[in-house]
Amino acid sequence: MAGLAAAVEAAATGVLRVEKVRGRSAVTRCFAKYPLKLIAPSKVAPASCGAAWIYAITYGGGIVSGDRISCAVTVGDACTAAMTTQSSTKVYKAVDSKCSEQVLEARVGKDALLALIPDPVTCFSTARYHQKQVFHVFTDSNLVIVDWFTSGRYESGEKWKFSFYKSINHIILEDQPLFIDSVLLEESSNCSIADRMQGYNVVAMVVLLGPKLKHIQDQMQDEVKKMMSVQLRPPTSAGGRYTSRPQPLCPQMPPLIASCSPFGRMGTGMVARITAVSTESVYSFLRHHLAALESFLGASPYSAS
Amino acid sequence: MKVAQSIHLLSMECDYPASKKNKLTHPMDIDCTVKEEATDAGSTNQHFHWSQWQLLDSILPTGGFAHSYGLEAGMQSRMVNRPEDLGPFVVQVLENTGSLLLPFVYCASKSPDAATWVKLDQLLEATLTNEVSRKASMSQGSALLRVAASVFTEIQTLQDLRQTFLGSKNLSFHHAPIFGLICGLVGFDHETTQRAYMFITMRDVISAATRLNLIGPLAASVLQHQVAADAERMLQKWRDRGVEAATQTAPLLDALQGCHAYMFSRLFCS
Numbered sequence: 164m165a166g167l168a169a170a171v172e173a174a175a176t177g178v179l180r181v182e183k184v185r186g187r188s189a190v191t192r193c194f195a196k197y198p199l200k201l202i203a204p205s206k207v208a209p210a211s212c213g214a215a216w217i218y219a220i221t222y223g224g225g226i227v228s229g230d231r232i233s234c235a236v237t238v239g240d241a242c243t244a245a246m247t248t249q250s251s252t253k254v255y256k257a258v259d260s261k262c263s264e265q266v267l268e269a270r271v272g273k274d275a276l277l278a279l280i281p282d283p284v285t286c287f288s289t290a291r292y293h294q295k296q297v298f299h300v301f302t303d304s305n306l307v308i309v310d311w312f313t314s315g316r317y318e319s320g321e322k323w324k325f326s327f328y329k330s331i332n333h334i335i336l337e338d339q340p341l342f343i344d345s346v347l348l349e350e351s352s353n354c355s356i357a358d359r360m361q362g363y364n365v366v367a368m369v370v371l372l373g374p375k376l377k378h379i380q381d382q383m384q385d386e387v388k389k390m391m392s393v394q395l396r397p398p399t400s401a402g403g404r405y406t407s408r409p410q411p412l413c414p415q416m417p418p419l420i421a422s423c424s425p426f427g428r429m430g431t432g433m434v435a436r437i438t439a440v441s442t443e444s445v446y447s448f449l450r451h452h453l454a455a456l457e458s459f460l461g462a463s464p465y466s467a468s
Numbered sequence: 469m470k471v472a473q474s475i476h477l478l479s480m481e482c483d484y485p486a487s488k489k490n491k492l493t494h495p496m497d498i499d500c501t502v503k504e505e506a507t508d509a510g511s512t513n514q515h516f517h518w519s520q521w522q523l524l525d526s527i528l529p530t531g532g533f534a535h536s537y538g539l540e541a542g543m544q545s546r547m548v549n550r551p552e553d554l555g556p557f558v559v560q561v562l563e564n565t566g567s568l569l570l571p572f573v574y575c576a577s578k579s580p581d582a583a584t585w586v587k588l589d590q591l592l593e594a595t596l597t598n599e600v601s602r603k604a605s606m607s608q609g610s611a612l613l614r615v616a617a618s619v620f621t622e623i624q625t626l627q628d629l630r631q632t633f634l635g636s637k638n639l640s641f642h643h644a645p646i647f648g649l650i651c652g653l654v655g656f657d658h659e660t661t662q663r664a665y666m667f668i669t670m671r672d673v674i675s676a677a678t679r680l681n682l683i684g685p686l687a688a689s690v691l692q693h694q695v696a697a698d699a700e701r702m703l704q705k706w707r708d709r710g711v712e713a714a715t716q717t718a719p720l721l722d723a724l725q726g727c728h729a730y731m732f733s734r735l736f737c738s
Contacts, residue, residue, distance in 0.1 A: 177642025182532045193712055213607060227561060227733075292507075294580065317523070339590075341594055342597060343596055343597075344595070345715035345716065346715065347567065347715040347717050348718075348719070349717075353559075353698070353701070354556070354559065354560070358556070359718065360703055360719075361547060361720060363720060365719075366719045387730075388730050391730040394545070395485040395541065395545055395727060395730060396543055396544055396732075397543070397731075398544070415546060420545065420723045420727065421723065422723055422724070422725075424597060424598050424602075424724070426597055434597050435600070436722055436723040437723060438719060438720050
């Protein structure tokens with residue numbers, strides 16, 4: 164196992180290690196080569212907090228067709244680390260159908276917490292993007308994964324114009340698959356991505372795993388249920404197949420749809436799936452539901468400033 | 469085609485046509501011969517059809533009628549409003565069935581043994597991250613296994629598997645692997661098994677649509693025939709893949725189906 168981890172590190176574009184130094188989580192290894200840059204500022208969390216914050220930045224603010232960025236992350240026992248981005252990751256148009264790729268392999272130690280809280284991925288027209296994130300955890304490890312993407316530069320009319328988007332997230336608990344997720348959106352001649360996504364522009368997934376996050380999970384589940392139940396109602400008797408004339412008002416879908424599901428035999432994990440019309444509404448959602456992470460991370464994820 | 473173990477066939481051989489000219493025949497004069505024809509390809513083929521049709525008939529008590537595959541949530545969120553919206557919805561469900569579940573059906577039908585089944589079931593448990601569809605899969609899978617074990621008493625492997633794993637905590641009894649396993653043991657070829665899985669999914673969504681009053685039964689039948697071409701296309705696109713390639717292709721449907729339990733009044737379980 165140690166040999167494999169070393170091999171992954173040797174081939175990686177970026178290597179990050181967070182370990183306890185004098186009782187606080189500190190970045191003990193931070194290596195990155197082009198096109199990746201890793202920055203570990205010390206001023207994000209207050210000194211009392213003891214969490215390490217790392218920003219992953221790509222030169223030019225985006226990923227070019229054919230680029231492959233791989234990152235190997237290790238969070239030591241009882242350590243706390245947050246990994247984020249400076250802005251949304253742009254994936255530029257595909258050249259010669261080459262895919263842009265990001266790979267992350269993370270090992271989270273016992274009683275440790277890793278929060279992966281990036282900005283969304285935005286694929287430009289004809290872009291091809293593949294992402295794979297694998298997390299190796301123990302039963303008492305804690306993990307926050309936010310994985311999300313938009314339809315493109317939709318304010319300028321670029322909506323679901325990319326060719327290929329695939330995101331894979333695997334959580335492996337002591338060599339057993341705990342959470343295996345893969346989402347694929349590919350342009351096809353039969354049904355466009357835009358048609359499939361109706362009017363929505365954002366797809367997000369939030370994973371919360373581990374004993375430290377139980378209260379955040381419970382609160383999110385309750386609030387999402389309350390929020391959605393008022394928006395879901397059976398079609399009225401005036402609609403349905405007995406209507407012969409067109410309805411004057413087009414029935415509106417909810418601007419943000421969210422649902423939460425527990426996972427894992429012991430129910431220690433929870434995944435929330437969100438689709439929304441605006442990116443701002445999802446930032447708001449994440450800011451609100453992940454606010455309690457401030458006590459662990461020293462700063463609130465997705466804060467408005 | 470794999471021949472199901474020890475199937476004994478009783479066949480009534482009617483002499484009538486051949487001897488018409490030579491005998492004074494009475495309509496009731498039938499020469500009955502009881503034969504054991506386990507290796508006769510023609511008769512086995514005919515017997516197999518009865519099992520195949522029974523497995524795909526909606527009357528098989530597997531509880532498929534309790535699931536709408538996200539349609540009810542789709543209607544309550546106004547994604548699906550009129551009969552015209554049903555076709556595209558069904559096609560999306562079929563695409564996602566193909567991309568996510570066909571690999572499990574295929575791999576189970578290729579190796580219908582205990583070790584493969586346990587691995588596939590555990591992997592699907594980790595893959596069905598939507599609790600609504602995960603629970604639906606477990607309830608349909610265990611019902612299907614119970615029915616198949618009761619019906620196909622001649623398939624010893626099936627009896628043994630059910631006995632071994634009954635009450636096991638390590639298995640969730642997910643639908644797709646069990647469906648593939650049973651079809652493999654009954655004698656379906658891999659393509660037919662996967663097509664059958666697409667068929668029952670299509671059948672159940674359209675049936676749910678009629679019970680949700682979205683479409684009438686006649687229009688539903690018309691739609692089913694129209695969608696068949698798309699279903700076949702999905703089958704050819706997503707067939708014969710390994711489970712490591714399983715992926716979902718309908719994130720909006722996934723988010724919506726996950727809301728099923730939030731609906732205050734609902735007809736279906738999923």
